[in-house]
Amino acid sequence: xxxxxxLPLLSVLGSVIFLALGTSWAxxxxxxxxxxxxxxxxxxxxxxxxxxxxxxxxxxxxRARDARRVACYGVAxxxxxxxxxxxxxxxxxxxxxxxxxxxxxxxxxxxxxxPLDFVWxxxxxxxxxxxxxxxNNVSTLDPTGVTFALxxxxxxxxYIVNGKRVGHLHAGHxxxxxxxxxxxxxxxxxxxxxxxxLLSPTxxxxxxxxxxxxxxxxxxxxxxxxxxxxxxxxxxxxSMEPAAAALLALLMLDEHLSATQWLAIGMIMAASMGSAFTxxxxxxxxxxxxxxx
Numbered sequence: 001x002x003x004x005x006x007l008p009l010l011s012v013l014g015s016v017i018f019l020a021l022g023t024s025w026a027x028x029x030x031x032x033x034x035x036x037x038x039x040x041x042x043x044x045x046x047x048x049x050x051x052x053x054x055x056x057x058x059x060x061x062x063r064a065r066d067a068r069r070v071a072c073y074g075v076a077x078x079x080x081x082x083x084x085x086x087x088x089x090x091x092x093x094x095x096x097x098x099x100x101x102x103x104x105x106x107x108x109x110x111x112x113x114x115p116l117d118f119v120w121x122x123x124x125x126x127x128x129x130x131x132x133x134x135x136n137n138v139s140t141l142d143p144t145g146v147t148f149a150l151x152x153x154x155x156x157x158x159y160i161v162n163g164k165r166v167g168h169l170h171a172g173h174x175x176x177x178x179x180x181x182x183x184x185x186x187x188x189x190x191x192x193x194x195x196x197x198l199l200s201p202t203x204x205x206x207x208x209x210x211x212x213x214x215x216x217x218x219x220x221x222x223x224x225x226x227x228x229x230x231x232x233x234x235x236x237x238x239s240m241e242p243a244a245a246a247l248l249a250l251l252m253l254d255e256h257l258s259a260t261q262w263l264a265i266g267m268i269m270a271a272s273m274g275s276a277f278t279x280x281x282x283x284x285x286x287x288x289x290x291x292x293x
Contacts, residue, residue, distance in 0.1 A: 022214025041190020042207030047215030055172030074181020080155035090145035094246025103153035127267030235276025
């Protein structure tokens with residue numbers, strides 16, 4: 001019984017750690033070789049191939065209306081990944097994830113009118129205010145990197161909305177097709193930026209490993225967790241991602257954050273956890289919940 005109750009919790013924890021590990025590895029190894037756009041192309045392209053082989057989505061019929069929704073979902077996913085990796089060029093990984101979390105937090109709180117939810121909004125705004133150079137003149141973050149992170153946050157919100165619209169499809173069906181569309185968006189951009197360097201054996205091998213660590217494994221673990229965890233518990237555990245990203249970036253990338261940046265990340269995480277804990281008890285779609293980045 002104890003093992004059964006621990007399995008979904010360990011699955012979410014593993015998903016968060018593998019995603020942060022894969023992204024840190026990509027920034028450390030692939031950025032110097034093919035740049036941010038090339039890294040996105042390799043990561044998303046291999047992720048799509050892995051999930052196509054795993055789920056074989058052609059086995060399920062797809063109505064025209066659902067195909068349009070999957071296309072929107074995939075475009076948002078691809079653009080989100082591209083903006084996120086562009087942000088990582090100039091701002092720390094943990095900070096980028098914290099800023100990006102404002103997207104799903106906004107979606108969670110947008111339709112609410114409960115007084116308690118405004119506490120989470122205020123907490124997130126203060127946290128963001130401590131990070132953003134356009135709000136806080138003391139911030140040392142690169143404005144271009146922050147702009148890309150904010151764009152990734154907006155695209156994550158769009159991705160969640162579109163993910164809910166395909167939530168009636170099998171998760172493997174929608175996610176594999178969505179990633180395929182995402183690859184069609186970002187691979188040409190990465191190829192234009194990196195050229196033949198994308199075909200280097202080192203880039204291809206590392207790219208395959210990054211895709212497995214940051215997409216195939218986390219998404220599979222999330223599906224295990226979503227079958228067994230209520231939405232609140234899943235959301236609370238997912239809120240650990242900024243801290244996991246910051247810690248792994250410290251270990252793998254030597255990215256040191258200031259006390260103010262750690263405080264800001266903590267505030268955004270607290271807002272995300274509070275929002276998840278007090279949210280109405282409704283089902284969550286695997287396609288809408290999947291971790292990006």
